[in-house]
Amino acid sequence: MLDKEGIAKRIAKEVKNNTYVNLGIGIPTLVANYLHEGINVCFQSENGLLGVGHFPKEYAVDPDMINAGKQTITALPGASSFDSAMSFGMIHSKKIDLTILGAMEVSENGDIANWKIPGKMVKGMGGAMDLVASAKHIIVAMQHVNKAGESKLLAKCDLPLTGKNCVKRIVTELAVIDIAPEGGFVLIERAPGVSIEQIKNATAGKLLIHGDIPEMAL
């Protein structure tokens, strides 16, 4: 079973050379720490920056330079800043190669719910609905089950949707799972030491198992 760093490490393997990537808050942010040698990536922050660098040293903190999670950041050489319309324009014109974000629920046809729990204070969707509506490739980083022990991989989402038919791949503490074009969760890899049975038990939606399922290499 993977911890959060393990999920981030596994997702880092999905990041291809020479790509533009948008990272959501939480586990996705950790992915930047595990990129492989020789993988050139440019991170976009949807509040208006391409070329997001690491957090600044204390003396270099600049209140005018934050990421979409409102954290202080730095910009790398080659960075560019722009307004919010251009930022979402580049998202909707599919210039971002990969979007990695968290979710509360994913359905077997690739629907995602990650912004609202009815009855609880709703903070808003921020840029998530834009990102999922137009991303070329979406990887969801999340726990396989919620705090109540219920599966987050469902036949149909119970929570209000963020987007429909958009998730391509899910990486959890238990497994790597793809969404089949015709629907269904296709098991791709097991986390180290995790059995197919464990994954079956934690997946409420239709789990498709074709042949031998390898254990992840990290």
Add this chain to the structure above:
Amino acid sequence: MLDKEGIAKRIAKEVKNNTYVNLGIGIPTLVANYLHEGINVCFQSENGLLGVGHFPKEYAVDPDMINAGKQTITALPGASSFDSAMSFGMIHSKKIDLTILGAMEVSENGDIANWKIPGKMVKGMGGAMDLVASAKHIIVAMQHVNKAGESKLLAKCDLPLTGKNCVKRIVTELAVIDIAPEGGFVLIERAPGVSIEQIKNATAGKLLIHGDIPEMAL
């Protein structure tokens, strides 16, 4: 009767203080030479400049700095350059206070034709259709009759239109004429030495004459 400079001089009186103005090619360009003392105006060129200045001295000619008529120009202190979408964006969001342009024909309901003569080589509408579609105030600078001696102020335009119901005022060598909201050419002023009879004879559309018509002061 006015010459071209006279028409420009008369139109210059229409230009209000602290306004943004777009000048078409031909007589409209001359208007800039006759602005009254104390009238602050910022000229837009729709190829992407606010704050158009005068033509450069020979030593200061810059091939990267032209107006919409492709003439070399200068920019004034306070100028800004921008792309063509922002340029037409500011036109369509009605930030330009006054548009002055030439015409082949104007109809008594304010339609304008100035881009195409069927059977002759058509060069295109350039920015004219955008300008007339969204200008807050349009003044047409033109000759009252064409080279064949036919009136250019018609009940209905014969030539293909550039825009509908958009012209507010016309200044010709003979007169200042407004378009009545309900249609018709309202005679406002006579050019020096021009009689109402002369204007009537040169106007094919419905000419409305209310009371005494003063002679222009230039």
Add this chain to the structure above:
Amino acid sequence: MKRGNFDIDFIHQIISMIYKLVTDAAAAVADITDGSTLMLGGFGLCGIPENCIQAILEKGTTNLTCISNNAGVDDFGIGLLLQQKRVKKMISSYVGENEEFERQLLSGELEVELIPQGTLAFRCMAAGYGMPAIYTPAGVGTEVATGKESRIFDGKEYLLETAFNADFAIVKAWKGDTDGNLIFKSTARNFNPLMAMAGKITIAEVEELVEPGILDPDQIHTPGIYVHRIFEGKNYEKRIEKRTTSK
């Protein structure tokens, strides 16, 4: 205020540009009446018009509709207006980090319309470009689409979203000149230039005000034509919401 020097021989006849300077924030917001719709620039607390928010607070204006990506924190930004119950309605994409906001929302005192961040940006842009509405794929198949017209182009579904119609846009820039030209810094740009284009009346506060001719025309983010009033703000706090550093 820096003064420019330019080659008078080169320009040889100066047509003055249009002067937008007002004395201070109080003068800039003086005609904002109760019940107005305001656009306020900023993302989180980054790039917010601190001076104007304070001036509106002091002026007592109430019953406001605020279009802004966020609603500030309890004691800063739009949160200051919320504390004094000056806001009737917020149109935002994300409104966390604010307890008083949450209280008013849950008690029904405050109306909130949550829209996708890109839609917020595009609806400002549409207003600035004279487009009555735009199409966006954000929100298709979600509750955001409820009651909205949708349309399929090339096999993909889009929602029709209308241009905003705000009485005032209030923005914060890094530098500006008395003709209203603005330059923003880093991610403090965000919604500011879009809102500047979109307001019926646009008010800009800047950290540094200069004379026309100092700013390079090619570097101006917001041409002065969009700005009706400008002043140099003071005492910027520029509060940081999440100070995150590395060693």
Add this chain to the structure above:
Amino acid sequence: MKRGNFDIDFIHQIISMIYKLVTDAAAAVADITDGSTLMLGGFGLCGIPENCIQAILEKGTTNLTCISNNAGVDDFGIGLLLQQKRVKKMISSYVGENEEFERQLLSGELEVELIPQGTLAFRCMAAGYGMPAIYTPAGVGTEVATGKESRIFDGKEYLLETAFNADFAIVKAWKGDTDGNLIFKSTARNFNPLMAMAGKITIAEVEELVEPGILDPDQIHTPGIYVHRIFEGKNYEKRIEKRTTSK
């Protein structure tokens, strides 16, 4: 090429950006095939991609559809392609100043679609912003509206105009870096940044190429994400169509 020096301690882990450099114009246009649709930046002869036009000419590519505000003059700009009958169709707003163009048009060899200049700009912008279509009032009530869907918003009529779909956008910038970031100069900006956002493949030629880190992130007009290939052009003629001076 200028080399940057930046505070390595400040950055402390460089994630390399994405290298877009190609050797020259020939390499940049190598895969443009006969029958392609090209967007070409420039207004008149101002800000046109001189090097790429020459390279396409030398390569022999033909049967092109060109989206460009103008069609050059007889012996410069797109006029060079017209002279050799490489252009099947022009989509432009204004095409005067070109005799060979006129001859081909009148003889039916060349197809021409004339559209309003703002519509040309907005259709590029729509492509760059992922909008399938936009509404514009330009052309309402004229022959431009023929066959187009129109719609009334708030009592005013607009035409629905679709986003362009071009195989290549070819633009000319003043400065650029190897990550593809571009800065334009004065009115040579015009359609260039819009087309850069809109091409499936975007090729940029620049007068001066620098290393990443030299250009101020806040001054970049076209972020590198839109640019697929970049090179430093040479021998720019920058011909002036109407040299107009004052004493």
